[in-house]
Amino acid sequence: MLHGLLPADKNMTTTKRLLLPILILSLLLLAGCGKQETPAPVAPTAPVEQGATQTAPAIIAIPTLSPANHITPLAEELDEKQQLAQNVAMNSPLLQKLTTDPKTGQPLRAEVFGVYPARESDITSESEICKTVTCYRVDIYNWATNTTYVVMVDIDNQQVVNVDAMPETSPELPPHLIREAMDIAVNAPEVEKELGFKPDPDAPTMAGVKTTFNNTACELSHHLCVAPTFEMKDKALWAIVDLTDKKLVAVRWTDYGDYSGGLPTEETVERQDIFEEYCRQSHELEKDGWRMDFILTASDGLRLSDVAFQGEPVLRSVKLVDYHVSYSTQDQFGYSDAIGCPMFSSAAVVAMSPPEIGPITDDDGQEIGFYINQDFVHPLWPQPCNYRYNQRYEFYKDGRFRVMAANLGRGCGNDAVYRFLYRIDPVAPDGGGQTFAQWDGSEWKVWEKEQWFKETPDTPLTPEGYLYRVTNQDDSGYYIEPNRGQFGDGGRGDNAFTYVVKHHPDEGDADMLTLGVCCNLDYRQGPEVFIDGESIVDADIVIWYVPVVENDDRPGHEYCWADKVVENGMYVTKIWPCWSGPMFIPISK
Amino acid sequence: MAVIAGGGWWAMRQRASEQPTVAAVTPVTSQSQDLAPASTPEATLPPNIGPPTGCIHRPAFVSQLNLGDQIYIGTNLKGYTGLTLSAQQPDGRVAVYQHPTWDDAGNLAAYVLDQAGNIYVAPAPFVSLDENLPEEQNNIYKIDTHTGVMSLFIKLPWAQPPNTTNPYGVMGLTYDCDAHSLYASSVAGSTYDEELGRIFQIDPATATVVSQLDGVDAFGLAAYRGAAGKRLYFGSARNSGIRSVALDETGALSAEQRLEFYLLQAPGGQDERAKRIQFPKRDEMLVKGIEFNYTLRAASDFKEHDYTYRYDPANDAWEFVRMRLREGVQ
Structure with a gap:
């Protein structure tokens, strides 16, 4: 039987003690494991005397490792007893099971981090037998799940006595990983820049790797992270190193004994840096004939403003006010998720990485424009009822631009209907009015007054695929091409609601509170409250564009979905984004 | 992300002879815990030391509900907005009662009872603001012990109104049976740069603010009579610190704060905020x-840690005892 035990010097909580054995017991039952494990096949051994006391029998031979074993042994020199304990632990069917993906049977990356004679503090009621036999403690780390297994091995009888699993916890690092972490930190340009000199390889201390460096240090990636710390006169530089990906994550100064600022971890550093850099100040971007300002808002995602092409104003602003998600099989169940800054915001799904700006290339690899992408993610994604959203803007050298958004799963079920609330505020180059028109199959029909329209697959488009048109007084302007899956991003069509209203500053120029409710599937998505019959001919207008997208988890048809798969012994998240958003094409005069 | 909504549970016992009539039956999936103060005195402590909460009384209207023997108050029951009463039935299912007014203020979080059984409860946004407008988050509502009707009790004054960069208002509530005072913490109007929160002492009889402490973003709070007098302990909303201020015999708040400890200092301690x-x-x-960063939270698993400290009367200080993880799904 497996028990949830923990040595007294480990930070194991009572709840974990209660929950983990249940989890592991379930695995045991699935594995058909009995109360006592059958020792692995071994070379001939001396018979074990029944009722053996503290006098350990002589060790005759060390069991060989099973050929199918996928756990990496400790890369240090071990004495005979350590070797024996390690091999018994590694051969244990339970440990093999715990380090194997339960769905696919693929082995996960796991490694022995330490083998020690069991101390008195390691022995608990579940491993009480270790008071009468010789026990060793074997620490095995599962890199894929960021879990530590503390394995108590009775080397007299060559069997596993107890296994304690500790999620999101790393054991004491073996010397080779300590050296690796030091090397990464010492050679990182960021560390040299902060210190003002390249540190000596022996200068960093690994003080409190286990205790002063929180075991949730890499909360977002769920990786094994440590913090080599460079201690200066009155402060210390923490270099957060991700040993799973073998890279420096961040550096952060701390004052000795000051707990008010918290401890530097992957998440806290990211949160702080993004807030300081992108939520508190606007950035100007000029590229490929375009210029704009961008800023992360408190609840309306990444907002672009004063967007111009070749010096001519195009958009006053554009942003994404809310994601509505409802679940079709559950009446009125869903959420209105705002996206935005990771601190001091009314966003439920926040930015945990900076905006990404990159090139757009055509099939020949020629650069034809650029994109700005902003990721918003819940830290526990892709676990159920956790969400990830992307906002993306594409700008092309020929004057086209596309406003985009996607859900990346996984949500609370496979019956989700997502609606993304884009607010697009176009402006005429001359500051004059604009006119909105819709293609009716034969001609452009001007929208005289504020109204909405729901696009369907049968809605007529021009031969070029355009549905709407925004024109300035001189007949320049933009066509609007809805997404019907033609953009090569995997999107399957928007079937969007489009609302056009007269611009009023108090109808969304500033950060907006939640607009509309989560679960209406008809035109009542929120923007309809701004429709009150005003004329929008030759007027300052605002376009609300609300795609309606359904998720799918069927194998081979996944959409708005995410799942974890095993690659090279590590869990990686596979995503099936559902991109939405219309393309704006300049009208040739 | 914050797990603000859902102040936990408070258990109430009623006479065994009362028969339950089930208003609505819903299996409770969220974790619950009996948070009633233990009545076992610690022999070694002088009798005057301890929390001034002994007068707390169950609401009178509960006896009319026939819900069962042990009733729980919750503000985070899945599928419900606002406050609920729950009671386990003999068949193992859970009966849930919600007065029609208990969802009027949207999602609720902190609550406390007084000696008459009135329930004071504060709103807090959960996932979105559609049911919790920022300007209403500095309100406290009162559920009348006799009628069970929830109504606005007091609108607390803010230094700045809540807004989209900080949609929170009242964060914590507690009741002092000595001074018969209600205490509330609020972070309304605070920004990243300015700590503009307040702690209020409120007279429940008149629904007026008696004293207040400015410039403090506090979360959970509770009064305690220690060896050196009574203090109001509160958790900072901005870091893992637990601080306190002295209370005089009328329950008035003193201005001088004392840092007690940081949760982060505990072995395995996290950079968390003291919700309660x-x-x-x-x-x-x-x-x-x-975890709390002045943002809303997505619906998902929650993770909380319970930290236990023991009082040292000789030093009027608290010593860490243990930490526990609590996980669940909301």
Whole structure:
């Protein structure tokens, strides 16, 4: 039987003690494991005397490792007893099971981090037998799940006595990983820049790797992270190193004994840096004939403003006010998720990485424009009822631009209907009015007054695929091409609601509170409250564009979905984004 | 992300002879815990030491509901907005009662009872603001002990109104049976740069603010009579610190704060905020810590840590005892 035990010097909580054995017991039952494990096949051994006391029998031979074993042994020199304990632990069917993906049977990356004679503090009621036999403690780390297994091995009888699993916890690092972490930190340009000199390889201390460096240090990636710390006169530089990906994550100064600022971890550093850099100040971007300002808002995602092409104003602003998600099989169940800054915001799904700006290339690899992408993610994604959203803007050298958004799963079920609330505020180059028109199959029909329209697959488009048109007084302007899956991003069509209203500053120029409710599937998505019959001919207008997208988890048809798969012994998240958003094409005069 | 909504549970017992009539039956999936103060005195402590909460009384209207023997108050029951009463039935299912007014203020979080059984409860946004407008988050509502009707009790004054960069207002509530005072913490109007929160002492009889402490973003709070007098302990909303201020005989708040400890200092301690402070035993402080960044939270698993500290009367200080993880799905 497996028990949830923990040595007294480990930070194991009572709840974990209660929950983990249940989890592991379930695995045991699935594995058909009995109360006592059958020792692995071994070379001939001396018979074990029944009722053996503290006098350990002589060790005759060390069991060989099973050929199918996928756990990496400790890369240090071990004495005979350590070797024996390690091999018994590694051969244990339970440990093999715990380090194997339960769905696919693929082995996960796991490694022995330490083998020690069991101390008195390691022995608990579940491993009480270790008071009468010789026990060793074997620490095995599962890199894929960021879990530590503390394995108590009775080397007299060559069997596993107890296994304690500790999620999101790393054991004491073996010397080779300590050296690796030091090397990464010492050679990182960021560390040299902060210190003002390249540190000596022996200068960093690994003080409190286990205790002063929180075991949730890499909360977002769920990786094994440590913090080599460079201690200066009155402060210390923490270099957060991700040993799973073998890279420096961040550096952060701390004052000795000051707990008010918290401890530097992957998440806290990211949160702080993004807030300081992108939520508190606007950035100007000029590229490929375009210029704009961008800023992360408190609840309306990444907002672009004063967007111009070749010096001519195009958009006053554009942003994404809310994601509505409802679940079709559950009446009125869903959420209105705002996206935005990771601190001091009314966003439920926040930015945990900076905006990404990159090139757009055509099939020949020629650069034809650029994109700005902003990721918003819940830290526990892709676990159920956790969400990830992307906002993306594409700008092309020929004057086209596309406003985009996607859900990346996984949500609370496979019956989700997502609606993304884009607010697009176009402006005429001359500051004059604009006119909105819709293609009716034969001609452009001007929208005289504020109204909405729901696009369907049968809605007529021009031969070029355009549905709407925004024109300035001189007949320049933009066509609007809805997404019907033609953009090569995997999107399957928007079937969007489009609302056009007269611009009023108090109808969304500033950060907006939640607009509309989560679960209406008809035109009542929120923007309809701004429709009150005003004329929008030759007027300052605002376009609300609300795609309606359904998720799918069927194998081979996944959409708005995410799942974890095993690659090279590590869990990686596979995503099936559902991109939405219309393309704006300049009208040739 | 914050797990603000859902102040936990408070258990109430009623006479065994009362028969339950089930208003609505819903299996409770969220974790619950009996948070009633323990009555076992610690022999070694002087009798005057302990939390001033002994007068707390069950609401009178509960006896009309025939819900069962042990009733729980909750503000985070899945599928419900606002406050609920729950009671386990003999068949194992859970009966849930919600007065029609209990969802009028949207999602609720902190609550406390007084000596008459009135329930004071504060709103807090959960996932979105559609049911919790920022300007209403500095309100406290009162559920009348006799009628069970929830109505606005007081609109607390803010230094700046809540807004989209900080949609929170009242964060914590507690009641002092000595001074018959209600205490509330609020972070309304605070920004990243300015700590503009307040702690209020409120007279429940007149619904007026008696004294207040400015410039403090506090979360959970609770009063305690220690060896050197009574203090109001509160968790900072901006870091893992637990601080306190002295209370005089009228319950008025003193201006001088004292840092007690940081949750982060505990072995395995996290950079969490003290959502709730309680005294389950006369010499024991229980702090419920959560992650909080002045943002809303997505619906998902929650993770909290319970920190237990023991009172040292000789030094009028608290010593760490243990930490526990609590996980669940909301």
